[in-house]
Amino acid sequence: MIEDYPFNVKANEAYGIYVGVSNHMASSSYYVIKVKFRNQTEPLPDSSVGIPSPLQALYEYYIIIQNDKTFETYLTFSFPQISRYGNQCLVEAININDVMYTVHKPASWNVNYTGYFYQLFFELWIYDVETEAFQFHNRFVNIWLNMTSPM
16 A cells, blocks of 8 residues: 655655555565556556566565554655656656665656656565565555656
């Protein structure tokens, strides 16, 4: 779940959201939440066939949650480097929880929805004891971000 998120964002302004996971697996589970950022041309996960997005995780939370318990944390993000030229917007970097990541993500003007749109998304992975590895848990949540506001 993600709560109280911004939609219209601009450069050099800090934003924050709550990110949470509840465990109802009948036992304690070890999870990783992978935070990723995409433009409109890059792939989201396909939970219908259990495939995560191939995009690199920028930030990760490793957590153990007991059965019927919830983990919740506050995540901050900002965009220190956004530029515009013609009908293009370019996000050069994103800052997540005070850690800067170079992303170099262009977006074209969306004439149907009048904006430059990106998504910050969160994939849920669970540790599989048999394979001794984390596996995509067929769950993700995303927020749309419009970079149209004046910089």
